[in-house]
Each structure stands twice: as C-alpha cells, then as structure tokens.
Amino acid sequence: MNIFYSDELNKKGNKKPRKWLSFCLLVIFSISVLSMVGIPLYNAYSQRNPIDKQCTIISAEVFNSRSGTGGLSTSSTELKIRTQECGTVYVSKVLSPSPAGSWEEMAAELDGFRGEQVVLVFPPFQLPAEGDYALGYGYRL
Incomplete structure (x- = not known):
C-alpha cells in the first residue's frame, strides 16, 4: 500500500476533498460573520422598536x-x-x-x-x- 495514494489522487484531478473542505470553511466563516454583525443589529433594532x-x-x-x-x-x-x-x-x-x-x-x-x-x-x-x-x-x- 502506498502512503502517498491520496496525494496522487489529488494530482490526477480529483479535488473533491479540497472543495468540500473549502465549502465547509466558507460556511463556518459566513455564519461567524453573520452572527457577529446580526446579533448587535438585532439588539439595537429591538431596543429602538419595542x-x-x-x-x-x-x-x-x-x-x-x-x-x-x-x-x-x-x-x-x-x-x-x-x-x-x-x-x-x-x-x-x-x-x-x-x-x-x-x-x-x-x-x-x-x-x-x-x-x-x-x-x-x-x-x-x-x-x-x-x-x-x-x-x-x-x-x-
């Protein structure tokens, strides 16, 4: 068994693992940014519009x-x-x-x-x- 098997697959054009990882990181980053911006905006809106x-x-x-x-x-x-x-x-x-x-x-x-x-x-x-x-x-x- 070759320990470089997964690297060889990636060199041949199989980039699914990297695309999936990039997608997951993008989703996590987006949720983080939305919560950091959204929660203070919601609190400000709630206090101004009781x-x-x-x-x-x-x-x-x-x-x-x-x-x-x-x-x-x-x-x-x-x-x-x-x-x-x-x-x-x-x-x-x-x-x-x-x-x-x-x-x-x-x-x-x-x-x-x-x-x-x-x-x-x-x-x-x-x-x-x-x-x-x-x-x-x-x-x-």
Whole structure:
C-alpha cells in the first residue's frame, strides 16, 4: 500500500476533498460573520422598536436566580411581573429612561398597581417560551 495514494489522487484531478473542505470553511466563516454583525443589529433594532401591551398586574417582585455546576455559578436579578393577559413577565434589562432606580423600587411601584392595567414593554420579536412566561423590557406608567 502506498502512503502517498491520496496525494496522487489529488494530482490526477480529483479535488473533491479540497472543495468540500473549502465549502465547509466558507460556511463556518459566513455564519461567524453573520452572527457577529446580526446579533448587535438585532439588539439595537429591538431596543429602538419595542412593543407596548396593556396587562393587568397581579403581583410584582424581585426574582433572584442562581445556577451552576462544577464550582462555577451564575446569579441574576430580574423583575418578575405576574399579569392576567400577558402571563408572567421577566424583566432583566430595562430600557432607558428607567421608571425607577432599583429592582426593589420597580417591584414596589408595580405592586401598587395590583388589579390595574399597566403598559408593559416587550421586544418586537420573541420566540415562543415554554410555559406561561415572556421576556420584557419594563413598563410605562
């Protein structure tokens, strides 16, 4: 068996392995560039074009979540708003100007509107979530 067999095939004009490799590298490069450009563009568009929805407030609270495995852990703080029409809305990023200074102040302010309708702000595109929750950008009074 000749160890240079594959090189001889390539010299004879069989360039399928190199074309396939070039195609795969081109696809990987294109996806990388699209994600590096597309994600910031999507975030900018979402923040400039939010959607307002009228939702009746059931309750509002500060929600702290922690997760991690193998010695690595992460924690996040969000505003958890329970509503009748919009389900449970989690707000981790508030569009400026912010309605209040801290998560606790926002939760207390919204909790004062129990049973009343408040305008909640959502991103323009949102993938369907499991269960009865949505991601939001905050609220407007």
